[in-house]
Amino acid sequence: MDVKKNIVGVDRGEVIETWLKKHRLIYTGATRHPLILSIRDGTVHLSSFKRWLGQDCIFVRAFVPFAASLLIKAWKESDNRSDLDVLLGGLAALNDEIAWFKQEAAKWGVLLSEIVPQKTNEEYCRFLESLMSPEVEYTVAITAYWAIEAVYQESFAHCLEDGSKTPPELLETCQRWGNPGFGQYCSALRNIVNRRLERASDDQLKEGLDDVLKKAEVVFLRVLEYEVDFWNMSRGDSL
Numbered sequence: 001m002d003v004k005k006n007i008v009g010v011d012r013g014e015v016i017e018t019w020l021k022k023h024r025l026i027y028t029g030a031t032r033h034p035l036i037l038s039i040r041d042g043t044v045h046l047s048s049f050k051r052w053l054g055q056d057c058i059f060v061r062a063f064v065p066f067a068a069s070l071l072i073k074a075w076k077e078s079d080n081r082s083d084l085d086v087l088l089g090g091l092a093a094l095n096d097e098i099a100w101f102k103q104e105a106a107k108w109g110v111l112l113s114e115i116v117p118q119k120t121n122e123e124y125c126r127f128l129e130s131l132m133s134p135e136v137e138y139t140v141a142i143t144a145y146w147a148i149e150a151v152y153q154e155s156f157a158h159c160l161e162d163g164s165k166t167p168p169e170l171l172e173t174c175q176r177w178g179n180p181g182f183g184q185y186c187s188a189l190r191n192i193v194n195r196r197l198e199r200a201s202d203d204q205l206k207e208g209l210d211d212v213l214k215k216a217e218v219v220f221l222r223v224l225e226y227e228v229d230f231w232n233m234s235r236g237d238s239l
């Protein structure tokens with residue numbers, strides 16, 4: 001069989017697949033966190049859920065300018081016009097997401113004006129801000145964006161699978177990120193990332209170009225670490 005390999009020895013179009021195999025442990029840590037498993041088996045402490053909800057309300061506000069910065073990078077750097085359509089759809093959905101967070105916080109008696117961002121959350125938001133710099137390549141930034149969305153999609157979809165005992169009052173939360181439409185959006189992002197990474201590995205052949213592929217992998221791992229730390233805040237023993 002003639003499987004074409006690029007400069008870094010990766011089968012074409014399979015960079016993400018390779019990363020997921022290589023970093024399986026941390027990926028599973030981010031997508032099968034004890035908070036998610038407790039939602040799925042119905043043993044979740046509502047205090048943990050509310051802590052997560054309050055912190056995520058803050059995070060998502062920082063996620064919006066990051067998404068907007070990505071739109072600008074795509075407009076300037078992308079080799080495919082349809083990237084803009086995918087990203088614009090995501091940005092529009094974030095508008096609903098913010099409204100939903102407000103409504104959900106009110107439902108659970110979480111007073112947003114009184115939520116203090118925890119250190120992990122502040123660091124994660126600062127990380128997003130660092131990715132907004134014009135110095136950061138579109139390929140690197142969209143890798144982070146895809147990973148952030150994919151972790152929530154895989155996590156919450158797990159709580160909706162057959163056999164899960166997710167409490168009825170948490171189903172809406174799980175459907176927000178676990179629904180098939182959000183799954184398709186994440187697949188579209190993943191296709192963009194794979195296409196860009198494949199191109200980046202080709203570009204490495206040309207002298208003097210930065211190792212975008214390596215930078216993207218590092219950013220992917222940072223996102224997974226932040227996502228694990230973010231879920232950990234729900235335990236309530238961190239500041």
Ligand SMILES: Cc1ncc(CN)c(N)n1
Binds near residue numbers: 152
């Ligand atoms: C921490 C975190 N990660 C991801 C998502 C999904 N946008 C989120 N709302 N919060």
